[in-house]
Each structure stands twice: as C-alpha cells, then as structure tokens.
Amino acid sequence: MVGGDRIGRVFLAMMACQTDPESRLQLASIRGMLKSSMQHAAPQIECVSGNREMLFSLRGDWVVQTLAVSGRILALQAQVGLDHDACAAASWDLTGIDRLDHLGAQFFWNLWGRRRPARLVLDARQEAFFDRLQHLGGGLPIPAKQHFLWIAALGSSLFNFVDHVVGFVRLLGQLLLDILRLVRHPLRGPWTEISAGIFHAGTQAMGITALVGLLIGVVLSYLSSQQLRLFGADIYIVNILGLSIIRELGPLLAAILVAGRSGSAITAQLGVMRVTEELDALLVMGIPHGFRLILPRVLSLGLAMPLVVVWTDAMALLGGMLSAKTSLGLSYSFFLETLPNVVKPGNIWLGVGKGAVFGMLIGLTACHFGLRIQPNTTSLGEGTTASVVTAITIVILADAVFAIVFKGVGI
Amino acid sequence: MTPENMIEIRGLWTTFGEVVVHRDLDLDVHRGEILSIVGASGSGKTTLLRQMLGLEQPTRGTVKIFGVMMDGADAKQQAAHRNRWGMLFQHGALFSALTVFENIALPLREMKTLPDDMIEDLVMLKLNMVNLTPADAHKMPADLSGGMIKRVALARALALEPELLFLDEPTAGLDPESCESFVSLVRTLQQALGLTIVMVTHDLDTLFELTTRVAVLADQHVIAVAPVNEVIGISHPFIRQFFLGARGRRAMEVLRA
Numbered sequence: 001m002v003g004g005d006r007i008g009r010v011f012l013a014m015m016a017c018q019t020d021p022e023s024r025l026q027l028a029s030i031r032g033m034l035k036s037s038m039q040h041a042a043p044q045i046e047c048v049s050g051n052r053e054m055l056f057s058l059r060g061d062w063v064v065q066t067l068a069v070s071g072r073i074l075a076l077q078a079q080v081g082l083d084h085d086a087c088a089a090a091s092w093d094l095t096g097i098d099r100l101d102h103l104g105a106q107f108f109w110n111l112w113g114r115r116r117p118a119r120l121v122l123d124a125r126q127e128a129f130f131d132r133l134q135h136l137g138g139g140l141p142i143p144a145k146q147h148f149l150w151i152a153a154l155g156s157s158l159f160n161f162v163d164h165v166v167g168f169v170r171l172l173g174q175l176l177l178d179i180l181r182l183v184r185h186p187l188r189g190p191w192t193e194i195s196a197g198i199f200h201a202g203t204q205a206m207g208i209t210a211l212v213g214l215l216i217g218v219v220l221s222y223l224s225s226q227q228l229r230l231f232g233a234d235i236y237i238v239n240i241l242g243l244s245i246i247r248e249l250g251p252l253l254a255a256i257l258v259a260g261r262s263g264s265a266i267t268a269q270l271g272v273m274r275v276t277e278e279l280d281a282l283l284v285m286g287i288p289h290g291f292r293l294i295l296p297r298v299l300s301l302g303l304a305m306p307l308v309v310v311w312t313d314a315m316a317l318l319g320g321m322l323s324a325k326t327s328l329g330l331s332y333s334f335f336l337e338t339l340p341n342v343v344k345p346g347n348i349w350l351g352v353g354k355g356a357v358f359g360m361l362i363g364l365t366a367c368h369f370g371l372r373i374q375p376n377t378t379s380l381g382e383g384t385t386a387s388v389v390t391a392i393t394i395v396i397l398a399d400a401v402f403a404i405v406f407k408g409v410g411i
Numbered sequence: 412m413t414p415e416n417m418i419e420i421r422g423l424w425t426t427f428g429e430v431v432v433h434r435d436l437d438l439d440v441h442r443g444e445i446l447s448i449v450g451a452s453g454s455g456k457t458t459l460l461r462q463m464l465g466l467e468q469p470t471r472g473t474v475k476i477f478g479v480m481m482d483g484a485d486a487k488q489q490a491a492h493r494n495r496w497g498m499l500f501q502h503g504a505l506f507s508a509l510t511v512f513e514n515i516a517l518p519l520r521e522m523k524t525l526p527d528d529m530i531e532d533l534v535m536l537k538l539n540m541v542n543l544t545p546a547d548a549h550k551m552p553a554d555l556s557g558g559m560i561k562r563v564a565l566a567r568a569l570a571l572e573p574e575l576l577f578l579d580e581p582t583a584g585l586d587p588e589s590c591e592s593f594v595s596l597v598r599t600l601q602q603a604l605g606l607t608i609v610m611v612t613h614d615l616d617t618l619f620e621l622t623t624r625v626a627v628l629a630d631q632h633v634i635a636v637a638p639v640n641e642v643i644g645i646s647h648p649f650i651r652q653f654f655l656g657a658r659g660r661r662a663m664e665v666l667r668a
Binding site: 063064065067068069070071072073074101102103106107109110128132133136139140141143374375376377378 | 491494495506507508512522523524525526528529531532533534535536537539540545546548549551552553571572603604
C-alpha cells in the first residue's frame with residue numbers, strides 16, 4: 001500500500017465534506033478568536049476516517065502566535081482525541097500547513113509519542129524541524145534526590161553562622177590594623193571619603209531623625225503625663241523624659257534610622273562593586289579594601305552617629321517639652337532649668353558613647369554583608385536585607401550590654 | 412519584486428543636548444537578510460538599535476517595525492510585536508537569579524498559555540539548537556563561560572520563534588574559536604528559521620561571514636547600504652579606514668581564500 005496513493009483518495013473523500021460536524025464547530029470558534037490577532041490563520045485539523053485508518057490533514061499556521069492562546073493546545077489535543085499509539089498509527093499530512101515553527105512541531109511530536117507516525121507527509125522545511133526533534137538528546141536531567149535534607153540544612157546553617165562570625169572577627173581585626181596604620185601615617189588616610197561619609201550618614205540624616213525624634217518625644221511625654229497626673233507627680237515628667245531619651249531612646253532611634261539609611265546604602269554599594277568587578281580592580285591596583293573602603297565607612301559612621309544622637313536627643317526633648325506644656329501646663333523655663341539637675345552628665349556621655357559604638361557596629365555589619373554579596377541580583381537583595389536586620393539586632397544586643405555594664409553610671 | 416521591509420526608519424534625528432548623533436537618517440531592513448550596522452565608536456549604532464527596539468525614543472522621525480509605528484501602537488499591539496522579535500544583548504543580560512533553563516523558559520512561561528511539559532520540551536530543543544547539553548540546564552549564569560552566556564542568551568532570544576533578531580556585538584569578548592562557532596551557529600539558525608537579523612558589530616570576520624548587506628553609519632547618517640563588496644568600493648574616509656586598514660585587509664584575505 002503506497003501512502004501517496006491512499007492519501008490522494010482520502011483527499012477526494014475530504015472534498016465530499018465528510019468531516020466531523022463537531023470539530024467544524026470548534027474550528028469556527030477558534031477562527032473567530034483569531035480574527036483579531038494579526039494576519040495569522042488559525043491552526044486547523046481535518047480528520048478523515050477511511051475504512052481502516054484515519055488521515056489527519058492540517059492547515060493554517062501552527063506557530064507561537066496561534067498556538068500560545070489560552071486553552072488552544074488542549075483544545076487541539078481534544079480535537080484529535082486519540083492516544084499516542086493511535087496517533088502514531090494514523091496518517092498525517094502536514095503539507096497543507098502555511099507556517100510551522102518549533103512550537104507547532106513540538107506539539108505534533110508530543111502527540112505522536114515522540115516518534116514519527118507510520119505515514120507522514122512533510123515538505124522539505126518541515127522535515128528539518130522533525131529531524132531536529134528526532135535527533136534531540138536527553139530531556140531535562142532531574143537533580144539527584146537528596147536524603148536527610150534537614151540535617152544537611154541544619155549543618156549548613158551552623159557552618160554558615162560560624163563563617164559569619166569568623167568573617168566578622170577578621171573584619172574587626174583588619175579594622176584595628178587599619179586604624180593603627182591611619183594613626184601612624186595620618187596624612188595618607190582616606191580623609192575625603194571619611195568627610196563624605198560624615199556628610200551622607202550625618203548631615204543628610206538630620207531631617208528624618210529630627211522628625212522621628214520630635215514625634216516620639218511628643219508621644220512619650222503625652223502618655224507619661226497622663227499617668228503622672230494621677231499621682232500628682234507632674235514635675236517628674238522632666239526626669240522621665242530626660243533620662244529615657246538621653247540614655248536610651250535617642251541613641252537607639254538614631255541607630256535604627258542610620259542602619260536603615262546608611263547601612264543598606266553601604267551594603268548595596270559594596271555589593272554592586274562586587275558585581276561590576278570594581279572590588280577586584282581595587283585589589284589588582286594594590287589598594288586594599290580594608291583601608292580604602294571599610295575604614296572610612298566605619299570611622300565616618302562612628303564620628304557622625306554621636307552627632308546624630310545629640311541632634312535626635314535635642315529634638316525629642318523639644319517635642320517632650322512642647323507636649324508637657326500643653327498637657328500638663330509645665331512652662332518651658334521650668335523644664336529647661338530642671339533638666340540639668342535631674343539628668344546627670346554621665347548619661348549624656350553614655351548616650352554619645354553608645355552612638356559612636358552603634359555607628360561603628362552598623363558600619364562593620366554593612367561592610368561585612370556587602371563584601372559577601374555574590375555577583376547576582378538575588379544575593380544583592382538578600383545581602384542588603386540581612387545587613388539591615390542584623391545591624392539593628394546587633395545594636396539592640398549592644399544596648400543591652402551597655403545597660404548591664406553601665407548600670408551604676410548616671411542614675 | 413521589491414523586498415518586504417521588516418524595519419523602516421525615516422528622517423530620524425537623535426540629539427543628546429547639543430550633540431547631534433543622527434541627522435535625518437533613513438534605513439530599511441528587508442525580510443530574510445542579515446543587515447550589519449557598522450560605524451565609528453560614538454556614531455550611535457547601539458542607540459539606533461535601541462531605538463528600533465523601542466527602548467529609546469528618537470528626537471524626531473519615525474521607526475516602523477513590521478510596518479507599524481511602535482510609538483503610536485496601543486499596548487496590546489506593542490506586546491504582540493515584542494513577541495515577534497528577539498534581542499541578544501552584548502553581555503547576554505541573562506537573569507542572574509535564574510538557572511539557564513529558567514532563563515530560556517521565562518518568555519514561554521510569560522505567555523501563560525503553554526503547558527509546563529511543552530515548555531520543558533521547547534527549552535531542551537532550544538538548548539540543543541545552540542549546541543548546549545541538557546547538563547547545562549541547571550547551571551547558573553555566574554557559572555557559565557562567555558561563549559556559553561551568548562549561547563544561552565541566543566536560545567532565550569529565539570524562545571518565542573521570532574522573525575526578527577537583533578544582535579548587539581554578538582562576538583565581542585569571545586575567543587576566536589567560540590567566535591567562529593557562534594557565527595556558524597547564527598548562520599545555520601538564520602537559514603533554518605528564515606530569520607531577519609539586524610546586527611551591530613565591530614568584528615570584520617563576523618561581518619564578512621554573515622552579512623547580506625552592510626549599513627555604514629558615518630557623518631550622522633547612513634552613508635551606504637549595500638553588500639560588503641560594493642561598500643568597500645565606496646570612497647569615504649571612514650570606509651577606507653574601517654575596511655581597508657591592516658585589520659580589514661587581513662579579514663578580506665580570509666574572505667577571498
């Protein structure tokens with residue numbers, strides 16, 4: 001039995017419109033859907049059942065534009081309605097297809113169960129598509145299944161933590177050596193970078209710290225005054241505000257804001273320098289990262305933070321004072337006169353000292369995470385997040401240590 | 412029969428502040444050809460390519476792709492057009508957070524209409540077409556060599572079976588061997604898929620190997636669009652310096668041999 005002969009006969013049969021009425025209906029709807037999308041013709045399947053076998057003859061465009069329409073592929077598969085073996089046993093005539101691309105070819109290939117059907121008529125260009133499919137290597141390799149994943153995850157997170165600690169300690173050591181170097185050769189220090197860092201972390205942070213400080217001062221003062229009034233202890237508002245803001249809230253607020261502003265900026269900056277190989281370029285020129293990148297950032301934060309703390313303290317106290325005036329009727333002059341008497345100078349030094357330490361911790365954390373960023377976008381995002389979260393956590397931990405160590409100072 | 416124009420640029424001006432990059436520039440790209448754009452550095456080749464892609468707007472003039480102005484087209488039409496072209500960026504522009512497989516699958520998945528197993532088959536086919544092995548599918552872009560990045564980027568550009576392919580410096584940064592195999596890959600694919608290719612290149616070997624026509628960008632407009640042999644005959648300082656310098660003569664020796 002010769003394929004061409006037979007197909008010729010079936011074509012004649014097709015002319016006599018023996019097609020399945022249901023599939024025609026489907027075709028009409030598909031055609032309707034497609035009218036709007038450019039000049040492509042919808043893929044069409046015409047199925048002719050001979051006495052013993054079936055012939056599928058295909059028309060239209062079998063390309064991405066026509067096939068990647070919602071539900072189209074499933075609809076076409078349903079229209080054929082045969083399993084792989086039956087499909088492979090049928091006759092297929094693809095010469096009526098106007099345009100075919102790899103998606104169309106893949107559709108047929110999958111329909112036939114990844115082999116050529118027994119009787120297949122193709123033109124030369126289509127032959128190339130199916131040739132390529134036939135000689136395709138293996139599919140997507142499945143990654144080997146791993147057992148005891150949770151133990152591995154636990155182990156790797158432990159190693160990761162140790163790695164971070166070791167890295168941080170190394171960074172700290174390097175910083176101390178760099179500071180020694182700066183002390184020995186002060187003229188060769190990165191002063192421009194330090195000055196720029198103070199400007200970015202300090203001067204430019206004044207607006208946001210003032211706003212937040214002022215509002216916290218107002219809220220704290222208002223809430224405290226409501227309670228104090230119950231006991232007739234109005235004047236102690238000065239003690240509460242003075243001590244809590246200067247000793248605790250001021251440094252902590254400033255640190256959290258600076259960690260969010262400057263910490264994230266430093267991490268992202270170093271991370272992008274990694275991505276663009278600028279870090280490597282510095283090393284190649286013999287410019288060490290520690291002295292030129294980390295030292296100026298940590299020092300400038302360490303210098304700027306105490307100033308930001310004083311500024312935040314002042315703003316928070318101002319807010320508290322305004323609120324005390326409105327809610328308790330405490331005069332400004334009384335507030336300002338009482339403040340130095342109830343808050344010992346030790347508290348100011350403690351607050352400012354905290355600021356310096358917090359600033360340097362934020363700088364170190366930011367640099368630590370920045371230098372560990374891998375050259376890809378996910379790592380950059382994760383690194384920056386981790387940097388800010390860790391910096392804030394470390395600051396709060398350090399604050400707790402301060403509270404214990406300096407419990408006898410200023411109270 | 413006049414050839415069908417895939418891209419039509421008419422009266423295009425580009426100015427950056429006071430600097431005029433393109434002055435009243437016209438250019439046609441015919442269906443099925445490989446058009447190379449050459450020009451001195453700073454002559455606005457990449458800018459022109461980006462304007463064809465709609466990434467930048469010309470100061471004045473029109474860019475028609477597939478016979479449609481991209482500027483005035485509505486969002487749906489623009490999206491449909493964007494699926495008909497592919498772009499190979501100079502450095503690959505692979506998504507660094509995704510594996511090779513996911514990179515190539517991304518444009519297919521974005522259609523939201525193709526079943527997952529079909530996408531997998533198509534990606535494996537595309538990998539095979541650019542001569543990569545299935546074992547490369549799970550690698551991350553950071554682990555790939557320069558040549559492999561270009562191949563993956565090409566596979567991604569071809570994912571949606573484009574009619575039009577843009578190549579920006581396709582062989583820059585490749586060693587001679589990868590360069591040669593990449594050029595032959597592009598040619599094979601162009602013939603197999605009937606692609607129209609617009610290419611910006613400095614590499615004369617690539618130019619001679621692939622190009623149907625060369626568009627020479629100099630004096631702020633296209634001074635010549637013709638097959639390489641004809642362009643060489645034109646007397647213009649840039650053409651002389653570009654094609655007939657020592658580098659060009661060496662490349663042409665190879666062409667004649």
